[in-house]
Amino acid sequence: MKIWFGSVAKLAAVALAMTSGMAMAPSAFAATKGSTPPPKQTLVALGDSITFGYNLQDTKNNSIPSSLAYPALIGATDQFNVSNLGIPDMTSGELATVIKQPNFTRAIQGASVVTLDIGSNDLLQWASDNGLLNDATATTAPTLTLAQEAEVFSIIDAFGQNFKQIVAYIRAQTSAPIVAYNLYNPFPSQSPLSAVDEELESYENAAIQQVATASKNVVVADAYDAFNGNQWTYVRLAEEDVHPNATGQAALANIGEQALQSLQSKMKTPKKAAGVTHLLVGNIAQTGGALTGSLNGRSVKLHLPADALNQATEADLTSQAFQPKNLPKNEQFFAEYAVNFASSATLKKAYTLTITDKKIPKKAKVYQMQGNGLKQVKSITVKKGQLSITQKASGDFVILVPKAKKKG
Structure with missing residues:
Protein backbone atom coordinates (compact mmCIF):
# COMPACT_ATOMS: atom_id res chain seq x y z
CA MET A 1 0.00 0.00 0.00
CA LYS A 2 3.04 2.27 -0.02
CA ILE A 3 2.02 3.49 -3.48
CA TRP A 4 -0.52 5.84 -1.93
CA PHE A 5 2.09 7.80 -0.03
CA GLY A 6 3.19 10.71 -2.18
CA SER A 7 0.60 9.93 -4.87
CA VAL A 8 -2.38 11.51 -3.15
CA ALA A 9 -2.69 15.27 -2.89
CA LYS A 10 -4.36 16.99 0.05
CA LEU A 11 -7.69 15.35 0.80
CA ALA A 12 -9.16 18.21 2.82
CA ALA A 13 -8.18 21.53 4.35
CA VAL A 14 -10.41 21.29 7.36
CA ALA A 15 -9.73 18.79 10.14
CA LEU A 16 -12.69 16.78 11.35
CA ALA A 17 -13.00 15.97 15.04
CA MET A 18 -14.12 12.37 15.35
CA THR A 19 -13.83 9.65 17.96
CA SER A 20 -13.16 6.03 17.14
CA GLY A 21 -16.35 4.65 18.67
CA MET A 22 -14.55 1.32 18.93
CA ALA A 23 -13.74 -0.17 22.32
CA MET A 24 -10.63 -2.26 22.60
CA ALA A 25 -11.57 -5.85 23.39
CA PRO A 26 -9.54 -7.91 25.86
CA SER A 27 -6.79 -10.11 24.52
CA ALA A 28 -7.79 -13.44 23.04
CA PHE A 29 -4.84 -15.21 24.65
CA ALA A 30 -3.79 -13.06 27.61
CA ALA A 31 -3.23 -14.98 30.83
CA THR A 32 -5.69 -14.43 33.65
CA LYS A 33 -4.46 -12.82 36.85
CA GLY A 34 -2.39 -15.19 38.93
CA SER A 35 -2.04 -17.78 36.16
CA THR A 36 1.22 -18.95 34.62
CA PRO A 37 1.80 -17.32 31.21
CA PRO A 38 1.84 -19.85 28.35
CA PRO A 39 5.17 -20.47 26.58
CA LYS A 40 5.89 -18.06 23.78
CA GLN A 41 4.77 -19.09 20.33
CA THR A 42 5.52 -17.34 17.04
CA LEU A 43 3.31 -15.03 15.01
CA VAL A 44 4.41 -14.68 11.39
CA ALA A 45 2.95 -11.60 9.70
CA LEU A 46 2.86 -11.53 5.89
CA GLY A 47 1.79 -8.50 3.91
CA ASP A 48 2.69 -5.06 2.65
CA SER A 49 3.38 -1.65 4.19
CA ILE A 50 0.30 -1.81 6.44
CA THR A 51 1.70 -4.91 8.14
CA PHE A 52 5.17 -3.31 8.20
CA GLY A 53 3.89 -0.17 9.96
CA TYR A 54 4.98 2.20 7.22
CA ASN A 55 5.66 5.82 8.27
CA LEU A 56 5.30 5.14 11.99
CA GLN A 57 7.88 6.84 14.18
CA ASP A 58 10.18 3.93 15.04
CA THR A 59 10.87 2.40 11.62
CA LYS A 60 14.26 4.14 11.12
CA ASN A 61 13.16 5.78 7.87
CA ASN A 62 11.02 2.78 6.95
CA SER A 63 13.87 0.28 7.07
CA ILE A 64 12.64 -1.94 9.93
CA PRO A 65 9.11 -3.01 10.96
CA SER A 66 7.44 -0.85 13.59
CA SER A 67 6.85 -1.93 17.17
CA LEU A 68 3.58 0.03 16.87
CA ALA A 69 2.33 -2.07 13.95
CA TYR A 70 -0.43 -4.58 14.65
CA PRO A 71 1.79 -7.73 14.57
CA ALA A 72 3.98 -6.35 17.38
CA LEU A 73 0.94 -5.19 19.34
CA ILE A 74 -0.68 -8.63 19.15
CA GLY A 75 2.64 -10.20 20.08
CA ALA A 76 3.12 -7.97 23.12
CA THR A 77 -0.40 -8.61 24.42
CA ASP A 78 -0.58 -12.32 23.69
CA GLN A 79 3.04 -13.23 24.47
CA PHE A 80 4.03 -14.19 20.91
CA ASN A 81 7.45 -13.95 19.36
CA VAL A 82 6.87 -11.93 16.20
CA SER A 83 8.32 -12.23 12.69
CA ASN A 84 7.01 -9.16 10.84
CA LEU A 85 7.57 -9.88 7.14
CA GLY A 86 5.47 -7.05 5.78
CA ILE A 87 7.26 -5.63 2.72
CA PRO A 88 6.36 -2.11 1.51
CA ASP A 89 5.12 -2.05 -2.12
CA MET A 90 4.32 -5.79 -2.03
CA THR A 91 1.55 -7.00 -4.33
CA SER A 92 -0.29 -10.32 -4.12
CA GLY A 93 1.66 -11.64 -7.10
CA GLU A 94 4.98 -10.77 -5.48
CA LEU A 95 3.95 -12.30 -2.16
CA ALA A 96 2.86 -15.51 -3.93
CA THR A 97 6.41 -15.69 -5.30
CA VAL A 98 8.47 -14.62 -2.28
CA ILE A 99 6.84 -16.99 0.23
CA LYS A 100 8.30 -19.88 -1.76
CA GLN A 101 11.82 -18.66 -1.02
CA PRO A 102 13.53 -20.83 1.63
CA ASN A 103 13.70 -18.04 4.23
CA PHE A 104 9.98 -17.25 4.02
CA THR A 105 9.02 -20.92 3.88
CA ARG A 106 11.00 -21.69 7.05
CA ALA A 107 9.34 -18.80 8.86
CA ILE A 108 5.88 -20.05 7.86
CA GLN A 109 6.71 -23.61 8.92
CA GLY A 110 7.67 -22.30 12.37
CA ALA A 111 4.51 -20.22 12.83
CA SER A 112 1.94 -20.73 15.58
CA VAL A 113 -0.26 -18.06 13.97
CA VAL A 114 -0.06 -16.43 10.53
CA THR A 115 -1.55 -13.03 9.70
CA LEU A 116 -2.05 -12.04 6.08
CA ASP A 117 -2.78 -8.53 4.78
CA ILE A 118 -2.27 -8.10 1.04
CA GLY A 119 -4.01 -6.67 -2.01
CA SER A 120 -4.01 -2.89 -1.54
CA ASN A 121 -1.16 -2.37 -3.99
CA ASP A 122 -2.63 -4.59 -6.70
CA LEU A 123 -5.26 -2.06 -7.72
CA LEU A 124 -3.82 1.11 -6.26
CA GLN A 125 -0.57 0.89 -8.20
CA TRP A 126 -2.66 0.59 -11.34
CA ALA A 127 -4.94 3.43 -10.23
CA SER A 128 -1.96 5.66 -9.52
CA ASP A 129 -0.36 4.85 -12.88
CA ASN A 130 -3.63 5.82 -14.57
CA GLY A 131 -3.88 9.13 -12.70
CA LEU A 132 -7.00 8.19 -10.78
CA LEU A 133 -5.56 9.18 -7.41
CA ASN A 134 -3.86 12.41 -8.39
CA ASP A 135 -6.61 15.03 -8.37
CA ALA A 136 -8.01 15.37 -4.88
CA THR A 137 -9.41 18.82 -5.77
CA ALA A 138 -12.00 17.23 -8.06
CA THR A 139 -15.56 17.27 -6.79
CA THR A 140 -16.62 14.10 -8.59
CA ALA A 141 -15.14 10.65 -8.78
CA PRO A 142 -13.10 9.83 -11.91
CA THR A 143 -14.84 7.74 -14.55
CA LEU A 144 -13.25 4.59 -15.94
CA THR A 145 -13.12 4.00 -19.67
CA LEU A 146 -14.21 0.63 -21.04
CA ALA A 147 -10.57 -0.32 -21.53
CA GLN A 148 -9.76 0.63 -17.93
CA GLU A 149 -12.70 -1.38 -16.65
CA ALA A 150 -11.39 -4.43 -18.51
CA GLU A 151 -7.95 -3.89 -16.96
CA VAL A 152 -9.48 -3.57 -13.49
CA PHE A 153 -11.34 -6.83 -13.71
CA SER A 154 -8.24 -8.57 -15.03
CA ILE A 155 -6.31 -7.32 -11.98
CA ILE A 156 -9.10 -8.37 -9.63
CA ASP A 157 -9.22 -11.84 -11.17
CA ALA A 158 -5.43 -12.17 -10.83
CA PHE A 159 -5.65 -11.07 -7.19
CA GLY A 160 -8.24 -13.76 -6.47
CA GLN A 161 -6.00 -16.42 -7.98
CA ASN A 162 -2.91 -15.12 -6.17
CA PHE A 163 -4.68 -14.95 -2.82
CA LYS A 164 -5.93 -18.49 -3.24
CA GLN A 165 -2.40 -19.68 -4.05
CA ILE A 166 -0.93 -17.81 -1.07
CA VAL A 167 -3.36 -19.36 1.40
CA ALA A 168 -2.91 -22.82 -0.15
CA TYR A 169 0.88 -22.54 0.12
CA ILE A 170 0.74 -21.43 3.74
CA ARG A 171 -1.65 -24.24 4.54
CA ALA A 172 0.68 -26.77 2.89
CA GLN A 173 3.47 -25.65 5.24
CA THR A 174 1.54 -25.40 8.51
CA SER A 175 -1.86 -26.05 10.07
CA ALA A 176 -1.50 -22.87 12.15
CA PRO A 177 -4.51 -20.54 12.14
CA ILE A 178 -4.47 -17.83 9.47
CA VAL A 179 -5.99 -14.41 10.13
CA ALA A 180 -6.66 -12.78 6.75
CA TYR A 181 -7.30 -9.05 6.93
CA ASN A 182 -9.62 -7.58 4.36
CA LEU A 183 -8.93 -4.11 2.93
CA TYR A 184 -10.07 -0.85 4.45
CA ASN A 185 -11.05 2.30 2.57
CA PRO A 186 -8.60 5.02 3.72
CA PHE A 187 -10.56 7.92 2.25
CA PRO A 188 -13.34 9.64 4.22
CA SER A 189 -16.72 9.77 2.55
CA GLN A 190 -16.25 13.50 1.79
CA SER A 191 -13.47 12.69 -0.68
CA PRO A 192 -14.41 11.70 -4.25
CA LEU A 193 -11.58 9.18 -4.05
CA SER A 194 -13.62 7.27 -1.48
CA ALA A 195 -16.10 6.08 -4.09
CA VAL A 196 -13.30 4.87 -6.38
CA ASP A 197 -11.59 2.94 -3.62
CA GLU A 198 -14.88 1.59 -2.31
CA GLU A 199 -15.76 0.03 -5.64
CA LEU A 200 -12.33 -1.35 -6.45
CA GLU A 201 -11.58 -2.91 -3.07
CA SER A 202 -15.05 -4.39 -2.61
CA TYR A 203 -14.21 -7.00 -5.27
CA GLU A 204 -10.95 -7.94 -3.55
CA ASN A 205 -12.68 -8.18 -0.18
CA ALA A 206 -15.21 -10.55 -1.69
CA ALA A 207 -12.35 -12.72 -3.00
CA ILE A 208 -10.67 -12.73 0.43
CA GLN A 209 -13.88 -13.86 2.10
CA GLN A 210 -14.47 -16.55 -0.52
CA VAL A 211 -11.00 -18.06 -0.08
CA ALA A 212 -11.24 -17.88 3.72
CA THR A 213 -14.60 -19.63 3.74
CA ALA A 214 -13.30 -22.42 1.50
CA SER A 215 -10.08 -22.93 3.51
CA LYS A 216 -9.34 -24.68 6.78
CA ASN A 217 -8.60 -22.63 9.90
CA VAL A 218 -8.75 -19.28 8.09
CA VAL A 219 -10.76 -16.38 9.50
CA VAL A 220 -11.23 -12.82 8.20
CA ALA A 221 -10.37 -9.79 10.33
CA ASP A 222 -12.77 -7.09 9.16
CA ALA A 223 -10.55 -4.03 8.69
CA TYR A 224 -13.09 -2.54 6.27
CA ASP A 225 -15.82 -2.35 8.89
CA ALA A 226 -13.42 -1.17 11.62
CA PHE A 227 -12.13 1.77 9.54
CA ASN A 228 -15.44 2.72 7.91
CA GLY A 229 -16.33 6.17 9.23
CA ASN A 230 -13.17 6.31 11.36
CA GLN A 231 -10.66 7.36 8.70
CA TRP A 232 -9.80 10.67 10.36
CA THR A 233 -9.05 8.80 13.59
CA TYR A 234 -7.25 5.74 12.23
CA VAL A 235 -5.45 7.02 9.11
CA ARG A 236 -2.56 9.52 8.74
CA LEU A 237 -4.68 11.86 6.64
CA ALA A 238 -3.35 14.98 8.38
CA GLU A 239 0.09 13.98 7.04
CA GLU A 240 -1.35 13.42 3.54
CA ASP A 241 -0.75 9.69 4.00
CA VAL A 242 -3.27 6.88 3.89
CA HIS A 243 -1.39 4.36 6.06
CA PRO A 244 -2.73 3.61 9.55
CA ASN A 245 -1.52 5.76 12.41
CA ALA A 246 -0.77 4.25 15.82
CA THR A 247 -4.47 4.30 16.73
CA GLY A 248 -5.35 2.58 13.47
CA GLN A 249 -2.71 -0.08 14.07
CA ALA A 250 -4.19 -0.69 17.54
CA ALA A 251 -7.57 -1.17 15.88
CA LEU A 252 -6.06 -3.70 13.47
CA ALA A 253 -4.50 -5.55 16.41
CA ASN A 254 -7.84 -5.60 18.17
CA ILE A 255 -9.78 -7.11 15.27
CA GLY A 256 -6.96 -9.59 14.71
CA GLU A 257 -7.26 -10.81 18.28
CA GLN A 258 -11.05 -10.98 17.98
CA ALA A 259 -10.72 -13.05 14.82
CA LEU A 260 -8.28 -15.42 16.52
CA GLN A 261 -10.70 -16.19 19.35
CA SER A 262 -12.61 -18.61 17.14
CA LEU A 263 -9.37 -20.43 16.25
CA GLN A 264 -7.64 -20.39 19.63
CA SER A 265 -8.06 -24.15 20.08
CA LYS A 266 -6.33 -24.74 16.71
CA MET A 267 -3.01 -23.29 17.84
CA LYS A 268 -0.24 -25.86 18.14
CA THR A 269 3.48 -25.83 18.70
CA PRO A 270 4.97 -26.09 15.19
CA LYS A 271 6.96 -29.21 14.32
CA LYS A 272 9.56 -27.03 12.63
CA ALA A 273 10.79 -23.85 14.27
CA ALA A 274 12.89 -21.21 12.56
CA GLY A 275 12.81 -18.78 15.46
CA VAL A 276 12.22 -15.08 14.88
CA THR A 277 12.89 -13.77 11.38
Missing part, protein backbone atom coordinates in the same frame (compact mmCIF):
# COMPACT_ATOMS: atom_id res chain seq x y z
CA HIS A 278 14.42 -10.28 11.37
CA LEU A 279 13.77 -7.91 8.47
CA LEU A 280 15.54 -4.94 6.87
CA VAL A 281 14.12 -3.23 3.76
CA GLY A 282 14.89 -0.34 1.45
CA ASN A 283 14.64 1.04 -2.08
CA ILE A 284 17.51 0.59 -4.54
CA ALA A 285 17.55 2.90 -7.57
CA GLN A 286 18.27 1.71 -11.09
CA THR A 287 21.42 3.81 -10.89
CA GLY A 288 22.58 1.68 -7.95
CA GLY A 289 22.78 2.26 -4.24
CA ALA A 290 23.08 0.57 -0.88
CA LEU A 291 20.90 -0.76 1.92
CA THR A 292 22.63 -0.59 5.28
CA GLY A 293 21.63 -1.27 8.85
CA SER A 294 21.72 -3.75 11.70
CA LEU A 295 20.13 -7.14 11.18
CA ASN A 296 20.00 -9.81 13.86
CA GLY A 297 22.70 -8.06 15.85
CA ARG A 298 25.19 -7.63 13.01
CA SER A 299 25.98 -4.74 10.68
CA VAL A 300 24.99 -5.45 7.08
CA LYS A 301 25.36 -3.64 3.77
CA LEU A 302 23.77 -4.60 0.45
CA HIS A 303 25.46 -2.69 -2.38
CA LEU A 304 24.45 -2.60 -6.05
CA PRO A 305 26.64 -0.81 -8.63
CA ALA A 306 25.31 1.58 -11.25
CA ASP A 307 23.06 -0.02 -13.87
CA ALA A 308 22.95 -3.32 -11.99
CA LEU A 309 19.15 -3.29 -12.20
CA ASN A 310 16.66 -3.02 -15.03
CA GLN A 311 14.46 -0.91 -12.73
CA ALA A 312 14.31 0.51 -9.23
CA THR A 313 13.37 -2.16 -6.72
CA GLU A 314 12.42 -2.77 -3.12
CA ALA A 315 15.11 -4.96 -1.59
CA ASP A 316 14.68 -6.93 1.60
CA LEU A 317 17.16 -8.73 3.81
CA THR A 318 16.11 -11.29 6.39
CA SER A 319 18.00 -13.25 9.02
CA GLN A 320 17.05 -16.27 11.12
CA ALA A 321 18.74 -18.45 13.71
CA PHE A 322 18.06 -22.08 12.86
CA GLN A 323 19.84 -25.41 12.52
CA PRO A 324 20.32 -26.53 8.90
CA LYS A 325 20.37 -30.25 8.20
CA ASN A 326 23.31 -32.22 6.81
CA LEU A 327 26.04 -29.72 7.64
CA PRO A 328 29.51 -30.47 6.28
CA LYS A 329 31.75 -32.34 8.70
CA ASN A 330 33.67 -30.20 11.17
CA GLU A 331 31.59 -27.09 10.44
CA GLN A 332 28.85 -25.45 12.48
CA PHE A 333 26.14 -22.86 11.90
CA PHE A 334 27.08 -19.24 12.49
CA ALA A 335 24.46 -17.09 10.73
CA GLU A 336 21.90 -16.98 7.92
CA TYR A 337 21.08 -14.03 5.65
CA ALA A 338 18.75 -13.92 2.67
CA VAL A 339 18.45 -11.33 -0.10
CA ASN A 340 15.25 -10.78 -2.07
CA PHE A 341 14.34 -8.27 -4.77
CA ALA A 342 11.01 -7.47 -6.39
CA SER A 343 10.04 -10.27 -8.76
CA SER A 344 9.96 -7.84 -11.69
CA ALA A 345 13.55 -6.72 -11.10
CA THR A 346 16.36 -8.22 -13.19
CA LEU A 347 19.97 -8.11 -12.08
CA LYS A 348 22.44 -7.29 -14.86
CA LYS A 349 25.42 -6.93 -12.51
CA ALA A 350 26.34 -8.62 -9.26
CA TYR A 351 25.50 -7.18 -5.86
CA THR A 352 27.66 -7.44 -2.75
CA LEU A 353 26.30 -8.36 0.66
CA THR A 354 28.73 -7.51 3.46
CA ILE A 355 28.25 -8.75 7.03
CA THR A 356 30.36 -7.34 9.83
CA ASP A 357 30.78 -9.14 13.14
CA LYS A 358 34.01 -9.41 15.14
CA LYS A 359 33.24 -13.11 15.71
CA ILE A 360 33.51 -13.98 11.98
CA PRO A 361 36.72 -16.05 11.57
CA LYS A 362 38.99 -16.04 8.52
CA LYS A 363 38.02 -19.65 7.79
CA ALA A 364 34.28 -18.94 7.53
CA LYS A 365 32.49 -20.48 4.53
CA VAL A 366 29.21 -19.59 2.81
CA TYR A 367 26.61 -22.00 1.45
CA GLN A 368 23.40 -21.27 -0.43
CA MET A 369 20.17 -23.01 0.54
CA GLN A 370 18.86 -25.05 -2.38
CA GLY A 371 15.86 -27.19 -1.53
CA ASN A 372 16.92 -29.28 1.44
CA GLY A 373 20.60 -29.06 0.56
CA LEU A 374 23.51 -26.64 0.71
CA LYS A 375 25.75 -25.56 -2.16
CA GLN A 376 29.00 -23.83 -1.37
CA VAL A 377 29.36 -20.25 -2.62
CA LYS A 378 32.84 -19.51 -3.94
CA SER A 379 32.43 -15.79 -4.70
CA ILE A 380 33.14 -14.56 -1.19
CA THR A 381 35.77 -12.45 0.52
CA VAL A 382 36.54 -13.20 4.16
CA LYS A 383 38.70 -11.49 6.71
CA LYS A 384 38.46 -11.64 10.46
CA GLY A 385 35.36 -9.74 11.48
CA GLN A 386 33.90 -9.28 7.99
CA LEU A 387 32.51 -11.39 5.15
CA SER A 388 31.30 -10.31 1.69
CA ILE A 389 29.15 -12.35 -0.71
CA THR A 390 28.94 -11.47 -4.42
CA GLN A 391 25.95 -12.78 -6.40
CA LYS A 392 23.66 -11.96 -9.35
CA ALA A 393 20.40 -13.40 -8.02
CA SER A 394 18.31 -13.50 -4.86
CA GLY A 395 19.64 -16.06 -2.44
CA ASP A 396 19.43 -17.58 1.02
CA PHE A 397 22.94 -17.84 2.44
CA VAL A 398 24.21 -19.80 5.44
CA ILE A 399 27.54 -18.90 7.04
CA LEU A 400 29.37 -21.82 8.60
CA VAL A 401 32.50 -21.72 10.76
CA PRO A 402 34.89 -24.45 11.93
CA LYS A 403 33.79 -26.40 14.97
CA ALA A 404 35.66 -25.56 18.09
CA LYS A 405 38.24 -28.20 18.96
CA LYS A 406 37.45 -30.23 22.02
CA LYS A 407 39.79 -29.61 24.89
CA GLY A 408 41.73 -32.56 26.23
